[in-house]
Amino acid sequence: MAAFSSLDDFRALLANMPAHDAAAQTAAAERNSQLTKPPGALGRLEDLAIWYAGWRGTDRPRISKKQVVVFAGNHGVTAQGVSAFPAEVTVQMVANFEHGGAAVNQLSRVAGAQMSVHALDLETPTQDFTQAAAMSEQEVVAALLTGWTAVDADTDLLVVGEMGIGNTTSAAAIANALFGGEASDWTGRGTGVDDAGLVNKTRVVAEGVAKHNSQDALEVLRCLGGRELAAMAGAIAAARSKRIPVILDGFICSAAAACLAQAQGGALDHVVAGHLSQEGAHGKLLDALGKTPLLSLNMRLGEGSGATLAINILNAAVECHSSMATFAEAGVAAG
Template identity: 55%
Template sequence: MSVFGTPEDFARALENLRAPDAAVRAKAAERQAQLTKPPGSLGRLEDIAIFMAGWQGRERPRVERARTAIFAGNHGVTAHGVSTFPASVTVQMVANFHAGGAAINALSEAAGLELRVIALELDTPTADFTVAPAMSEAECPAALNAGADVVTGDLDLLVVGEMGIGNSTAAAALCARSFGGAAADWVGPGTGVDASGVARKADVVARALAFHADAPATAFETLRRVGGREIAAISGAVVRARQLGVPVVLDGFISGSAVAPLAAVNPAIAEHCIAGHCSAEPGHAALLARLGLEPLLSLGMRLGEGSGAAVAVGIIRAALAAHDGMATFAEAQVSGSL
């Protein structure tokens, strides 16, 4: 399926964003006010339930069919030594996902999430974006549509994650081009590079930004020029989920960076998203602030793979269980309110 056949299709989808059901949100908020607890006493769990109700269009939202989508891609920018691991690790980790041996396999199972792994032309890394666009004008829509294809209207929730050696460098470039700031403001250790490695990454990002400085500041062009296939796929999944009214749980810095070019054009794009956690990658907190998202968890995680988002699904399930399962004051025959 080709939802985003052209850059113009993608731009139109980003301009015309679906809104949550305000009437259902109001009913969910009314139910929260009637439950046997002091108002607001469940804190953000109440907000999550109302959020989910609005996007699902159900006063009592549920998570019966939920999916983790992990996108994998390789990056030509690894030629500059921006990672402690070679690009071949991407292929090896995808094999590990399929074999069931990765963290995301265990965490998705624990969270009741169906896991899909989408490998995107791993034998053909993107171009070195310090000297050329990362993707051609045909490759970028293909990646966007690979993401859109994993989203179906029957999903109650979508978790997005990634795997790609070198993609924290691409993520930093995407954030810097989308929101400004110096390259050094957005780079971090990624897979564990030392201080000299971080400095090298910052130099690579700065060179990429300079090379593409005159390119159009559209979401499509930013993704095409300094992104990666797996990151563009997450962007496509996020926009398609918005079209279908499916709430999305973002993982860490890299999956969040897929939203950065979108939010730079239309900040409302993040409104159907939940930040699963704040990772240990230094740029992630700044990115979440720019997206207007408050993370559910802060556990010092920095693995990627959708791992932090999968853990956060347990919090979302708890919020919906309380919203649906608690008695109202009338049902419990409790007089007045607490």
């Protein structure tokens, strides 16, 4: 039986998601204070480990099953000339993911993560959102459900990524609709459009936001999003329902997550930002979400690549927390 069958059902789920285990988080903080290091010497790694422990319900967690899921969708708005690449590249890159040839495949292998790719109706692009809503309610719910069901129940750390020519345009429109300002504040070069292309892309974002003027974040996702963005949102929500921590990727992933955050306060408490993308508005979007990135390496590939790389940072934090000796165990005098 489907977890939800309408946007109203999905809203109700978001409003009744589980919280972290406060007792486990407190116990993890107490354990951290006893480890063989000066207080705070591991910096943010300590905070990450305590946060992770609270979501996994134990003061001494391990990360044993890391899952990376890439969702792919095609966008009707590409007909407006918003990308430097043709829409056919989406299908071609899905094949590359499936054959293990993309960057995220290599990063998943290095991180010890199981990776999969889900193509969402690539033969049927969303509507051009300057002309009509990108998706019907039935379509956006189906995409949310694809993400929801893609999360394995025994996963203990999730990364979601995307592939979809035109999706930085969709992400910029979502960010503009949710957080205001001018279209130019949120619109970047994406796959590398030139100056004239950026002017055109900014126009498209402004037209889309003006046409679909909604204060409802899930309606913003439906009208301006894409199937892969909705699937990422569904997967992030599913992870919350199972108390699985999530690492966000770049601008597009963050825009999808922002729809959850604006629909329900605290919806991203189980989420950390993996990296700061070189896509210009990503830092502004992370600020709006209250998220500080773990890495800043001038990456802008998408695919979940930056977040997958950041798995190694979170895993290191948890291993230090759970495997280090306490002062008592090591026979070291505490300060």
